[in-house]
Amino acid sequence: MVLRATKRMPVILDARVLCGSGGGPDKTIINSPRYLEADGYRMRCVYLRHPEDAGFDALRQKAEDRGVDLISLADHGPFDWRVVPRLLDICRRENVQVWHGHDYKTNALGVVLKRFWPMRLVTTVHGWVQHTRRTPLYYLIDRLSLRFYERVFCVSDDLFSACRKAGVPSSRCVLLENGIDLNDFRRTHTIDAAKRAQGIPSQRFLIGAAGRLSAEKGFDLLIRAVDRLLTSGLDVELRIAGEGNEQAALQKLIDELGRGERIRLLGYCSDLRRLYEAMDIFALSSLREGLPNVLLEAMALEVPVLATRVNGVPRLVEDRRNGRLVESGSVETLVEGFREMFVDPSVRTRYAQAARQTVEDRFSFGTRMDKLRVAYDQLLRESGRS
Numbered sequence: 001m002v003l004r005a006t007k008r009m010p011v012i013l014d015a016r017v018l019c020g021s022g023g024g025p026d027k028t029i030i031n032s033p034r035y036l037e038a039d040g041y042r043m044r045c046v047y048l049r050h051p052e053d054a055g056f057d058a059l060r061q062k063a064e065d066r067g068v069d070l071i072s073l074a075d076h077g078p079f080d081w082r083v084v085p086r087l088l089d090i091c092r093r094e095n096v097q098v099w100h101g102h103d104y105k106t107n108a109l110g111v112v113l114k115r116f117w118p119m120r121l122v123t124t125v126h127g128w129v130q131h132t133r134r135t136p137l138y139y140l141i142d143r144l145s146l147r148f149y150e151r152v153f154c155v156s157d158d159l160f161s162a163c164r165k166a167g168v169p170s171s172r173c174v175l176l177e178n179g180i181d182l183n184d185f186r187r188t189h190t191i192d193a194a195k196r197a198q199g200i201p202s203q204r205f206l207i208g209a210a211g212r213l214s215a216e217k218g219f220d221l222l223i224r225a226v227d228r229l230l231t232s233g234l235d236v237e238l239r240i241a242g243e244g245n246e247q248a249a250l251q252k253l254i255d256e257l258g259r260g261e262r263i264r265l266l267g268y269c270s271d272l273r274r275l276y277e278a279m280d281i282f283a284l285s286s287l288r289e290g291l292p293n294v295l296l297e298a299m300a301l302e303v304p305v306l307a308t309r310v311n312g313v314p315r316l317v318e319d320r321r322n323g324r325l326v327e328s329g330s331v332e333t334l335v336e337g338f339r340e341m342f343v344d345p346s347v348r349t350r351y352a353q354a355a356r357q358t359v360e361d362r363f364s365f366g367t368r369m370d371k372l373r374v375a376y377d378q379l380l381r382e383s384g385r386s
Helices: 024-031 033-038 056-065 083-094 104-113 135-146 157-165 191-198 219-231 247-257 273-278 293-300 331-342 345-362 365-383
Strands: 011-017 042-049 070-074 098-101 120-125 151-154 173-175 205-210 236-241 263-267 281-284 305-308 324-326
Touching (some): 011 083, 024 056, 024 293, 056 070, 070 083, 083 104, 098 365, 104 120, 120 365, 191 273, 205 219, 205 273, 219 236, 219 247, 219 263, 281 293, 281 331, 293 345, 305 331, 324 331, 331 345
Parallel strands (some): 011 042, 042 070, 151 173, 205 236, 281 305, 305 324
């Protein structure tokens, strides 16, 4: 059943450019409507994607499983402004009152569309992590666009500081960290049982990772670190879930090292929970990050984590209390951290329990959505539209 917008149910339009099956921000977007509608908001999600990119089907299925209908809009590249009239039609048809952008293009589009349709502008800054030759231009477009936004939600402290430096007033910046649905991410299997289900010997030490296969994730360093552990005689295995433009290069590295039996690229996985539960350690080897959802998910499922000390990660992982932090960009620091956690099961147990508690106390999805709702309420009160 399609709900019709009314004055009693303001409409939020979340807009995002998509490549492939999505990432952490998309988990947040498709999980949000059920929380917002309970608080009197109707949320619509529109995705701009290339017509030949089949990855959207996986995200659409995830959304349908949660009762969310995604709007798909053909987008042929960064400067395909033919999407403007189509988005304007959607804003008018849905009676959109708040535009919520999630990247440089939807932020720029929001500024343009507001000239033709009266709505409030908000955005979530997830962080630029995949650097290309066009990245400086995208940064510039984003910085210019953000100055027109009435609320700029930042998922980590470093992004908050970056937005302030870009000229966004402090009164418009809001720290809104990612959150996890604690009911969805609750351990239901022991490590041994989860390993059996994955076809992994119970005595073998499983290191797991997940994310977009791109250079800033540092998966090449992780692969080399596990290769060293194997060379030293440790019975370990590495499984990496995800897809991306570095997949061929990473597979080539694995083949060159002769580690195809112990280091595996799993490709896209629609549900990572069973894999998390089989891990002895979840590894985050990134060179740049905001506040990654995969790290929150692993911690919520009581998986001991080893992560690089980058950007927003230290707000989540406190070294040697609820996980292990190491310096980024180094195979040696990864190897050292793994060895330390490998030799002492009691340390891993302590990290895992503290990790779950951290997510429960500070990073639940319900708490995040309460903060977002309060921001929407305030914004619409300011316009007299509540």
